[in-house]
Amino acid sequence: xxxxxxxxxxxxxxxxxxxxxxxxxxxxxxxxxxxxxxxxxxxxxxxxxxxxxxxxxxxxxxxxxxxxxxxxxxxxxxxxxxxxxxxxxxxxxxxxxxxxxxxxxxxxxxxxxxxxxxxxxxxxxxxxxxxxxxxxxxxxxxxxxxxxxxxxxxxxxxxxxxxxxxxxxxxxxxxxxxxxxxxxxxxxxxxxxxxxxxxxxxxxxxxxxxxxxxxxxxxxxxxxxxxxxxxxxxxxxxxxxxxxxxxxxxxxxxxxxxxxxxxxxxxxxxxxxxxxxxxxxxxxxxxxxxxxxxxxxxxxxxxxxxxxxxxxxxxxxxxxxxxxxxxxxxxxxxxxxxxxxxxxxxxxxxxxxxxxxxxxxxxxxxxxxxxxxxxxxxxxxxxxxxxxxxxxxxxxxxxxxxxxxxxxxxxxxxxxxxxxxxxxxxxxxxxxxxxxxxxxxxxxxxxxxxxxxxxxxxxxxxxxxxxxxxxxxxxxxxxxxxxxxxxxxxxxxxxxxxxxxxxxxxxxxxxxxxxxxxxxxxxxxxxxxxxxxxxxxxxxxxxxxxxxxxxxxxxxxxxxxxxxxxxxxxxxxxxxxxxxxxxxxxxxxxxxxxxxxxxxxxxxxxxxxxxxxxxxxx
Amino acid sequence: xxxxxxxxxxxxxxxxxxxxxxxxxxxxxxxxxxxxxxxxxxxxxxxxxxxxxxxxxxxxxxxxxxxxxxxxxxxxxxxxxxxx
Numbered sequence: 001x002x003x004x005x006x007x008x009x010x011x012x013x014x015x016x017x018x019x020x021x022x023x024x025x026x027x028x029x030x031x032x033x034x035x036x037x038x039x040x041x042x043x044x045x046x047x048x049x050x051x052x053x054x055x056x057x058x059x060x061x062x063x064x065x066x067x068x069x070x071x072x073x074x075x076x077x078x079x080x081x082x083x084x085x086x087x088x089x090x091x092x093x094x095x096x097x098x099x100x101x102x103x104x105x106x107x108x109x110x111x112x113x114x115x116x117x118x119x120x121x122x123x124x125x126x127x128x129x130x131x132x133x134x135x136x137x138x139x140x141x142x143x144x145x146x147x148x149x150x151x152x153x154x155x156x157x158x159x160x161x162x163x164x165x166x167x168x169x170x171x172x173x174x175x176x177x178x179x180x181x182x183x184x185x186x187x188x189x190x191x192x193x194x195x196x197x198x199x200x201x202x203x204x205x206x207x208x209x210x211x212x213x214x215x216x217x218x219x220x221x222x223x224x225x226x227x228x229x230x231x232x233x234x235x236x237x238x239x240x241x242x243x244x245x246x247x248x249x250x251x252x253x254x255x256x257x258x259x260x261x262x263x264x265x266x267x268x269x270x271x272x273x274x275x276x277x278x279x280x281x282x283x284x285x286x287x288x289x290x291x292x293x294x295x296x297x298x299x300x301x302x303x304x305x306x307x308x309x310x311x312x313x314x315x316x317x318x319x320x321x322x323x324x325x326x327x328x329x330x331x332x333x334x335x336x337x338x339x340x341x342x343x344x345x346x347x348x349x350x351x352x353x354x355x356x357x358x359x360x361x362x363x364x365x366x367x368x369x370x371x372x373x374x375x376x377x378x379x380x381x382x383x384x385x386x387x388x389x390x391x392x393x394x395x396x397x398x399x400x401x402x403x404x405x406x407x408x409x410x411x412x413x414x415x416x417x418x419x420x421x422x423x424x425x426x427x428x429x430x431x432x433x434x435x436x437x438x439x440x441x442x443x444x445x446x447x448x449x450x451x452x453x454x455x456x457x458x459x460x461x462x463x464x465x466x467x468x469x470x471x472x473x474x475x476x477x478x479x480x481x482x483x484x485x486x487x488x489x490x491x492x493x494x495x496x497x498x499x500x501x502x503x504x505x506x507x508x509x510x511x512x513x514x515x516x517x518x519x520x521x522x523x524x525x526x527x528x529x530x531x532x533x534x535x536x537x538x539x540x541x542x543x544x545x546x547x548x549x550x551x552x553x554x555x556x557x558x559x560x561x562x563x564x565x566x567x568x569x570x571x572x573x574x575x576x577x578x579x580x581x582x583x584x585x586x587x588x589x590x591x592x593x594x595x596x597x598x599x600x601x602x603x604x605x606x607x608x609x610x611x612x613x614x615x616x617x618x
Numbered sequence: 619x620x621x622x623x624x625x626x627x628x629x630x631x632x633x634x635x636x637x638x639x640x641x642x643x644x645x646x647x648x649x650x651x652x653x654x655x656x657x658x659x660x661x662x663x664x665x666x667x668x669x670x671x672x673x674x675x676x677x678x679x680x681x682x683x684x685x686x687x688x689x690x691x692x693x694x695x696x697x698x699x700x701x702x
Contacts, residue, residue, distance in 0.1 A: 066672075071653070071667075071668050071671060071672075073672075074649060074668075074671030074672045075671075077671065077672055077675075077676060078645045078649055078650075078671060078675050078676070081675075081676045081679050082641065082645050082675065082679055084679065084683065085637070085638075085641045085679050085682050085683055088683045088686060088687075089634055089637060089638075089683070089686050090634070093690075207673060208662075210663075210664070210672075210673075211661065211662040211663040211664040211669070212662065212663055213663060220662075220663030221663055222663050222664065222665070222668075223663065238657065238665050238668040239654070239657065239665075239668070245650060245651070248650055249646060249650055249651075252645065252646065252650065274701050275701060276687075276691060276694075276700075276701060279683075279686065279687040279690055279691075280683075280684070280687045282683055283680065283683035283684045283687055286676075286679060286680050286683060287680055290676045290677070290679075290680060293676055294673055294676055294677075297672040297673065603623060606623070606626075606627055606630070607623055607626060607699040608694055608699055608700060608701050609694075609699045609700060609701055
């Protein structure tokens with residue numbers, strides 16, 4: 001069966017499965033709609049949280065970024081998993097005990113103020129919508145490549161499908177749908193990785209393969225990769241930093257607190273039956289996430305190796321009779337010269353996958369020195385030795401540009417894996433993007449229908465009216481996200497990292513203080529949220545444009561890009577959170593302390609036993 | 619706050635502090651600040667600092683959460699505040 005038919009088959013079958021589950025589990029009451037009636041097992045919940053969590057950025061974009069960034073890419077790995085430790089210990093059990101459905105509800109009740117809850121709604125909407133733009137872009141890229149439609153059409157199809165199961169199924173539909181999506185996406189990620197690890201190192205477990213020697217030799221994979229990339233002018237793979245150690249540090253902090261502060265993840269812990277389950281649920285979520293996250297660095301390094309080997313035969317991997325890359329021990333061990341004229345791949349002999357990706361514009365070749373061969377190296381290197389060698393070989397600049405986002409999707413094609421694996425990856429990428437989009441939409445709709453309409457605008461709204469308002473706001477959010485997805489501020493991972501900064505700087509501090517500081521009052525919390533959110537948005541908009549509209553950047557105003565100690569906008573959330581904490585404490589000091597019943601409420605939230613601290617019925 | 623819940627909260631905070639120290643040491647410590655030094659040591663083909671950033675810290679995180687869940691359960695029972 002050909003690739004196109006197989007892809008339609010895999011994507012079609014997985015979608016019918018998701019829709020079938022959503023239909024089977026359609027929501028009845030409002031409680032069912034938001035939190036699946038509070039009766040989800042920790043392992044089931046962990047798996048669904050994992051699918052919810054792992055978005056197009058994790059699935060499609062992350063390994064490519066790691067391949068580009070090398071060691072520094074570890075900030076995504078540590079940041080996006082380390083946040084779960086904070087979530088599990090500092091937030092989840094207490095929010096579960098509190099017994100409310102949404103994050104703004106918690107903030108509104110704990111800080112005894114509708115203003116606080118409304119500000120939290122604003123923070124939540126900003127973070128979620130920023131996040132969802134990246135998802136819709138991811139859906140578009142995946143659909144356009146695999147279904148052979150344009151990027152715009154891909155986004156429209158994605159909007160329609162997300163709308164159907166998010167709106168008709170509600171949370172319960174989403175929980176069980178996401179279990180199915182997790183299984184599809186994890187198979188799609190690990191199966192090709194196992195194949196590639198086996199080809200390259202002879203070890204079927206990618207996590208071990210990455211630390212092994214190349215098959216049939218005693219040359220370690222990472223040291224060979226270091227040698228290849230440094231010899232071609234790139235920075236050493238196992239040590240290269242993103243800017244500076246300081247930037248890596250605060251970037252990691254931002255992603256961690258963003259993970260703990262993202263509303264669509266927190267809301268997951270309202271859906272387990274007990275406080276005890278909330279604690280272990282985060283652990284299970286992390287187990288399921290780590291299966292992908294520990295595989296990603298192996299995918300990154302091996303794909304980078306395969307890519308270099310494809311365009312430069314001196315690396316020591318060469319296509320066999322079927323075109324599959326296999327290790328040539330002689331060449332590999334001899335450290336042949338990458339600058340030898342015949343080492344570079346002849347453009348006309350390039351493999352089929354390059355031709356396919358050239359059509360998408362994400363992979364480009366420009367024959368600068370007119371020799372008909374592809375020279376792939378870092379022409380901006382400061383290494384004089386590399387420059388001299390390139391000049392001597394008559395190289396006139398790098399001739400191949402590869403978009404980082406294609407690494408995972410193209411990986412099975414580069415390694416020439418069977419067509420069904422490639423089709424599976426298509427289904428997995430779509431599952432990742434759609435599941436996260438659906439979870440985010442739910443957080444958006446509950447914030448609007450419950451925290452804004454029911455709490456502030458019209459407290460007398462019926463259950464039915466509230467459910468309808470939720471569905472309408474979901475539809476509105478899908479249209480907005482789709483529109484922004486057609487005109488994105490950048491690709492998935494970059495946009496998504498910004499969303500983490502926004503959530504971490506605005507929502508994480510008030511939730512944490514709400515639990516751990518009995519004396520924190522509403523004035524402090526509100527001022528903190530506003531300060532954290534505005535300073536983060538200011539720095540981000542300075543780099544990325546006001547509301548991500550291109551052409552409205554104002555980096556000159558803040559003294560050039562990354563002017564704050566070399567910190568990038570993606571990493572700025574940590575600074576925003578610091579400002580949030582400081583402002584909150586200062587304002588708290590000069591205003592009066594919270595009423596006695598609120599202090600008693602905080603105490604009751606801290607112990608697991610007893611009825612829900614606040615009646616969850618509504 | 620009565621004595622029992624004050625003692626319970628104190629025990630909880632002590633546990634959190636202990637785990638957060640481990641959490642910090644593996645990621646920000648071994649994975650970032652001390653990574654250049656640790657890279658002189660090898661774990662198979664992995665330089666150790668690189669391994670912590672790309673693999674090791676995640677395994678420790680999982681262990682942290684399950685250890686926390688288990689110890690909290692014990693503390694709950696010790697202070698008789700566990701759910702039935």
